[in-house]
Amino acid sequence: MTAELAIAGGTLVLPEGERPGTLLVRSGRIAGVLAPGEAFAAAETIDATGLHVLPGAIDIHAHVRSPAYPQRGTVESETGAAAAGGITTLFEMPITDPCCNSPDRVAARRDHFTGRAHVDFALYAAPAALTEAAFEALAGAGAVALKIFTTASPPGRGREFEGLAWPDPADRLRVLELAARVGLPVVVHAESEPLLARAGAAARALDPALAETHEAARPALAEALAVAEMLTLNVRAGARLHIAHVTSAQTLDVLRRFAGSSDFSAETCPHYLRYTVADVARAGTCARINPPVRGRADREALWQGLADGTLAHVTTDHAAFAPAEKAAHEGNFLTAPPGHPGLETLLPVMLDAVAGGRLTLAQASALLSANAAHRFGLPVKGRLVPGAAADIVVVDMQGETVVTEAGLLTAARAVARLVHGERFRGRVVRTLVGSATVWDGGRLARPLGAGRFVRPGME
Numbered sequence: 001m002t003a004e005l006a007i008a009g010g011t012l013v014l015p016e017g018e019r020p021g022t023l024l025v026r027s028g029r030i031a032g033v034l035a036p037g038e039a040f041a042a043a044e045t046i047d048a049t050g051l052h053v054l055p056g057a058i059d060i061h062a063h064v065r066s067p068a069y070p071q072r073g074t075v076e077s078e079t080g081a082a083a084a085g086g087i088t089t090l091f092e093m094p095i096t097d098p099c100c101n102s103p104d105r106v107a108a109r110r111d112h113f114t115g116r117a118h119v120d121f122a123l124y125a126a127p128a129a130l131t132e133a134a135f136e137a138l139a140g141a142g143a144v145a146l147k148i149f150t151t152a153s154p155p156g157r158g159r160e161f162e163g164l165a166w167p168d169p170a171d172r173l174r175v176l177e178l179a180a181r182v183g184l185p186v187v188v189h190a191e192s193e194p195l196l197a198r199a200g201a202a203a204r205a206l207d208p209a210l211a212e213t214h215e216a217a218r219p220a221l222a223e224a225l226a227v228a229e230m231l232t233l234n235v236r237a238g239a240r241l242h243i244a245h246v247t248s249a250q251t252l253d254v255l256r257r258f259a260g261s262s263d264f265s266a267e268t269c270p271h272y273l274r275y276t277v278a279d280v281a282r283a284g285t286c287a288r289i290n291p292p293v294r295g296r297a298d299r300e301a302l303w304q305g306l307a308d309g310t311l312a313h314v315t316t317d318h319a320a321f322a323p324a325e326k327a328a329h330e331g332n333f334l335t336a337p338p339g340h341p342g343l344e345t346l347l348p349v350m351l352d353a354v355a356g357g358r359l360t361l362a363q364a365s366a367l368l369s370a371n372a373a374h375r376f377g378l379p380v381k382g383r384l385v386p387g388a389a390a391d392i393v394v395v396d397m398q399g400e401t402v403v404t405e406a407g408l409l410t411a412a413r414a415v416a417r418l419v420h421g422e423r424f425r426g427r428v429v430r431t432l433v434g435s436a437t438v439w440d441g442g443r444l445a446r447p448l449g450a451g452r453f454v455r456p457g458m459e
């Protein structure tokens, strides 16, 4: 049978490891994996000689925020950035205005993204009502998981956080128990509210212009304690629990101590793996991210956590802001809006680490794709195997990604100060979603709107 598309001559990154070969694609699915020299017939052939062919990245933690805040970015701009970054499925967090906390709002967001997205997308929901019927309804609407915070709603952002902020552990136990009953995973932003309150008050005596002041206001202990609390609650509740953006050695220690106690997983992000508080100081308050980027020892510990499997996911936590929103707090690390763009640098940071010998391409690929698909119930995503979706990224490990403000596709390019001027070994040269090229290494190559809504269990 003739394939629609063949990707030939390259090195395939398969679940069992790297090997040279040809990938055949038919009807948006991978139809075959051939050894080099095996004959094939295809309507179109992409020459991948000298290149590596990987499953597209699945970013399980992104904040596009649409349809609210168009000044920060739109579905078009931010999923375009994802495509350029080799991300083929993006999980959108529920923080928007109003918060995505009901079946109707999940449906409305699904409809808003549909027809605008360059890549496939899944939607998180916030559990506004703690009843089994409400949780069943969110699952029925196709929410991929629930998101909660252990912290209170930030001042002035009540509508965005309605149903997200659960500082009382009794409420969080209820969330976990109900989620376990209906089978929805729970993703948690874990920082201890009382410890943040204490540390934040003490930090007001420090110089707000220093990046270290932000770190002092949100210490690693607050993260570690909140993670320990969530894992303790989950021993009782038995939910599928996922810890967002781990930043510290102390939290890794907690995760290891709880190993086997319940069904949990954890992620970290490129900014914690690549940078330290000194880099944040250089980049300025645009680079304020919660929880904070920490020191060298924590950064090394995170790489160790990836190597030993304590951390099984690397995610962007991409958060776009308009320059004016960041500029209003220039020089104040205690009040600047937290978050940094990351969709275009997730894969380059990991490719650079592969080039530097930190991990293999197959390990990086598992952290970016297969583990996410497995954890969040997407059986056809994340792996280059026959029958899987043809969501593919082709990378040039001899190439280089040079990041400039003008070259970024995110609408928040001006505030991506941590990565301006960066040079990463490795480059994304093509991204395909369901067999269609969405990024050809230089521009977005497909008309808008082929990104589809992804729900758990979808075959």
Ligand SMILES: [Zn+2]
Residues within 6 Å of the ligand: 061, 063, 093, 317
């Ligand atoms: Zn986030």
